[in-house]
Amino acid sequence: MSERLLDGIRVLDFTQFLAGPYCSQFLADMGAEVIKVENLKSGGDFVRNAQPREPEGGLSMYFGNLNRNKKGVALDLKSAGGKELFAKLVASADVLVENMRPGVMAKLGFGYEACRRLNPALIFASVSGFGQYGPNSYRPGYDLIAQAMGGSMSITGWPGSEPTRAGMAIGDLMAGQNLCIAICASLYKRRETGKGQQIDVALVDSIFSGMEAKIMNYLYGGKMPEKTGNRYITSAPYDSYRAKDDYYVIASGTDAHFIKFSAGMGMPELARDPRFCDTPSRNQNWEALKQIINDWSSDKTAAECVALIDSWGIPAAPIYNCAQACADANITQVREMLVKVPRPHDGREGTLTVIGNPIKMSEYPCQYTKGAPLLGEDNASIFRALGFSDEQLAAYRAQGAIN
Incomplete structure (x- = not known):
């Protein structure tokens, strides 16, 4: 062409x-x-x-x-x-x-x-x-x-x-x-x-x-944005998590996601727990939720965790280094x-x-x-x-x- x-x-x-x-x-x-x-x-x-x-x-x-x-x-x-x-x-x-x-x-x-x-x-x-x-x-x-x-x-x-x-x-x-x-x-x-x-x-x-939402939070919410590591302040679980061999990420952006996620982990009661039942509650209690997820991941590899969470329809991914990104055929060959x-x-x-x-x-x-x-x-x-x-x-x- x-x-x-x-x-x-x-x-x-x-x-x-x-x-x-x-x-x-x-x-x-x-x-x-x-x-x-x-x-x-x-x-x-x-x-x-x-x-x-x-x-x-x-x-x-x-x-x-x-x-x-x-x-x-x-x-x-x-x-x-x-x-x-x-x-x-x-x-x-x-x-x-x-x-x-x-x-x-x-x-x-x-x-x-x-x-x-x-x-x-x-x-x-x-x-x-x-x-x-x-x-x-x-x-x-x-x-x-x-x-x-x-x-x-x-x-x-x-x-x-x-x-x-x-x-x-x-x-x-x-x-x-x-x-x-x-x-x-x-x-x-x-x-x-x-x-x-x-x-x-x-x-x-x-x-x-x-800086989009960060500046808006300052201008209209009166909140000074702070460093939060890999955590996204408006959703949870939306962070990096530890498996037995490596870290991986989950990007659960909605309440519907969390219902599927907690059921997939074998803990459907989490979606009814007052600490985690909606996005504001999960954001407030993110540390407790992160510990629960890290405990669930502790006997699995990062690849196993990603495969399971992905199968539940929740966005999740491994954390690639340059070698791993270059070896991903979808990125470097298909795309x-x-x-x-x-x-x-x-x-x-x-x-x-x-x-x-x-x-x-x-x-x-x-x-x-x-x-x-x-x-x-x-x-x-x-x-x-x-x-x-x-x-x-x-x-x-x-x-x-x-x-």
Whole structure:
């Protein structure tokens, strides 16, 4: 299937680290021509040097996972030649994605207003720690900063423990997805108006928006959310539980669930017990209920507990580590969450394994056709297509504007 949702859309990806590349990876998987524009003088995206590395060519798979399906050019944007080449790219593009600190693009001569003069239809998409305006906008922002100031660290961890960040870089990932949503919506509207716009997504805002019920409990319930470990404060049993060999989780969200659950355990009287007869009572007496469930689990393996509870129609699951998640055929094979991409053009044959796109679509599925680019890999083909001759490109190379 050759046609894809974003066929014909050109995206300039002037990003590094995680949030920006994660956004543009989604666009590339859906068929956009994504051109990763890297700083030649700094050696490109910082994570080209990050672990882990694949053994044969030493390529960073942190970089390789986030930049599959993209083309690559490398420019010295502080040089006159680099600015000329980048201006041509901007004029040819539908979208520019950048995650520099606010003000950096303007200093380079390619802030939103300058780019809009070059291309009024351009969608200029920025992601940063604190956004493009406001008293904190000048501050550098990384995922840890976003989790700290967005509120999520204050509710993550066990009661009495120090504030804890999520194990994933949720600030970067949420911001990248938010930016992708805004870009796709802007492309849709542009078909009507012919005009682009500036998009401004902040990591801190993205975390704050994900606090949903916690912020509502504070604003309308007068309650300061606290750390509750794996327990969900509005349902019980909704937590992790101990079997004889490992932990597992139960996500019982309703009274009807609990009636089936208590009957399955051979303790139907629990559903009539005043401590557990409805959701508010179970939430208040969650510790006593947890001990009952842990006692029931104590002579069973986690796998046995999950199988039994699942057979009663109650959501339950093992707690996977990375090896177990990768070995789950439903995740990695049926749902194609591990996929193969061709190696970069580094003189070696074969493929590399990367994480698949979680979006599944019937008519226009995501495709994986290209590995992450080498630094400046597509300089010649992209700039030739923009009208530059081989002689001109040779001159730019001599100036150090491209590699």
